[in-house]
Amino acid sequence: MTQTSDTTATPVITAEPLVDFDVVDATLRAALDAGGEWAELFAEDRESAGVVFDEGRVEEMNSGRDRGVGIRVTAGDITGYAHTSDLSAKGLAEAARTAAAVARRQPHGGTVDMMSFFGTGLAEPQVAVLPASVGAEHKVALLRAADDAARSNHEAITQVTARYGESRRRIMVANTSGVCAADDQVRTLFSVGCVASGDGGLQTGRETVGYTVGWELFDDYDPTELAERAAQRAVTKLAARPAPSGEVPVVIACGGGGVLFHEACGHGLEADLVRKGASVFAGRVGSQVAASGVTLVDDGTMGPEWGALVIDDEGHPTQRNELISDGVLTDYMWDWLRSRDEGRAPSGNGRRQSYTHLPMVRMTNTFVTNGDTDPADIIADTQSGVYVAHLGGGQVNTATGDFVFGMTEAYLISDGVITEPLREGNLIGNGPQVLADIDAIGNDFAMGSPGTCGKDGQGVPVGDGQPTLRVRALTVGGTAA
């Protein structure tokens, strides 16, 4: 096998590479010499910092640093992977040989003649103000202001936690197919959680904002407003009644409901699960899998959303992938390994939590596009049901499509009007059924809160969004008779 690429010569990465190109070259050659058919080097340097403000004072100030390399070697269907925090040429060569050891189980005749990298990605962070350049006193001041705002919002607020987090993750990926890419990913996050205390016990409210931006996040978001909203959410729930138990029409507010699609069908459209027959959507490309009008997109280019990336963790540029078009399943999401087997291009969905992990198919920013109905009309048109203003996390069994997700702010709909607040609970549904049961789609598209998606023990940042929409019947896991 000869590994070359059309484009030539020097990679366009301008910043200092995490690993020198000659070391990259030597490491990849060592992996092939040791029995690999294809090899990849993934280097990562991550810096993070955070402040936790709790009980009216700074409780925790932390910072962390991680640097390491993962070497992936494949031969046929076998993948070997070795990670190390020893970035010396010797350390990397040893990791390359370790990763390649298992590849010898599947003999092949390939050797590498030459490698010529072509560069993609951004070597410099695309943010206005690097969070690390901002003094900690400003971060503390921001959290204190949020704490004050929440506590003075209502006398029932008895506890407030405000958190600030920043991370900068520099990655470099090079492989024997000629990919050589780098990215510099900056994320900034703020969250505030309030506890309200009343006759009926304790209730909680939370607000979170996070984007792939720097300190300029706070030009657009005022922490005190977010704190007031979180406080109001907790106070409102003090009067909440038990949620109903059983199937009812559910209207999901724009923004925070995108997690429904993340769980209901997003995971099931990941090619690794499809390939193993562990998805209800396997073999259904070209079929109607959702109500007409439903268009589902996964878009890694959607900056500055939480799941946005210039390249994925295999060095491929992210892109906008339309997965469901007007109810018809058009494609799955792909990483390098699964697309190689299908002889197609990857879709920029190969991601990993860190250099210690193997990449796999992951979502980026997943959302349903706008319909044409006024959201007010959707509510007015619902005789009785549940209005979910804010969703928490969820979980799916991809083999059956059964999924749950938590409603952290919900109300009863009576005679087309939003009425009493409901206590927390999970909603449960079946992905294919819910997609077919969407009977109204609003025109008020919005992205939701930043999320962390977990799969096989790896967490990666993701975004989701949708317009207001209604599902004809979803099971609400409350306790009311």
Added chain:
Amino acid sequence: MSELRQFDTDELAQLAQRVCEQVQGDEQIEVCVSTGRSTTVRAYNGDVESLRSGRTAAIGVRVIEDGRQGFASAGSLDADVVSDTLAAARRNVTFGESDPHQGLAEPDGVDSPGLDLSDTAVLRVSDAEKIAAAIDLERRCLSADSRISGVRVAAWSDGWSQSALASSTGISVQSEHGNCSVGAQPLATDGDETQIGYAGDAARRPDELDIDRVVTESTALATGQLGATKPPSEHLPVVLAPPVVAAFIGVVASVLAADSVLKGRSPFADRVGEQIADERLHLIDDPTEPTTLGAANFDGEGLAARRNALISAGVLCGFLHNAYTARRSDATSTGSAVRGTRSLPGVGTHAPVVATGDIAADMLNASVGNGVLVRGVSGLHSGVNPTSGDFSVGAWGHRIAGGEIAEPFREATIASTLQRMLLAICGIGATAEPLAGGMSMPPLIIADVALSGV
């Protein structure tokens, strides 16, 4: 087998000690250092799908001065990284705010249980044996039942970790231990329908892994769900299978940690000495039982791990404490600091144990009459609010009709509140069934839970 270890544990202890010795003025320093190596093999279609291995190193430094706390961590033990981490922790202190109760743990004179947890058997397993174990696990799942159509994951994992913790208050402890685990997710197919099962085991020694149970349980869970339907919504008694009991008890234990109590985030604050559960419930945390992977000689602050009663005959005995929550509550630490090298110590359980009850295994369903057996739950992170106690999780399993196991159900939830569920326990199995990691739990019967389906 010392040549297979990355560092000598004594060297780690010396490193931690050397950093602590850099203490200046009134500050306190606590240093946690660790190294680890791990391997994961996944099998697919009768061969290796992937083999991942690696080594990690980590340091976490906590500095406290005038009640202010700073923390920094890094993923390397290189000399420059170690000194940068101490400098970063000191920098972080300058922005902390004073809390009179803040401070490191002080030696309390309690002896550690003195467990020998450093069995090196796992270091002697070759890559070839690990590969064979994963491939064999897949093969055995596939041949367990003709309806098993594939295995999404059949995996072997093992790891070895060494750590040391030292502080300027005179704490100096070290530990090394290994673990290994297997896990399988078989798929069962009948016509257009596919169901997935899961089971796993973990142990300190490879010969303690119960692979028979993993195969039997994972395939039975997958095939048992074939034909499952959505049940009608009703209030009924539920039997929680032992893995579900473990998940439920994990949530209960989290709200009995003093940090959530002190911060007004536990529904059980101010309830010590009161009946918070049915009198049949006895819950302890027991890190001194060496057969579980939760066994420990020391907690995350270097104090002796110890046995703590949480609920006795339904009465709340007390809360779990680390050094900070103890000082703030005018109590003593219960040795319940839990942490990773890279995080500050929190409060939690090591190895929760529920005492068995009096209902024989073959009488469980009969004692319920009509209800449901919940074999698995989902959405614990999204449907349980540990502050309010609201509890609503996805559930699947089998109906119980006329005292017998009946048809499977899925796409349902069970809901109540933690407070009500504890009081509504109306039966505990007489046999604790084995779970991963040497743990075991008896089944629990809870009266009047809302099952939501159609």
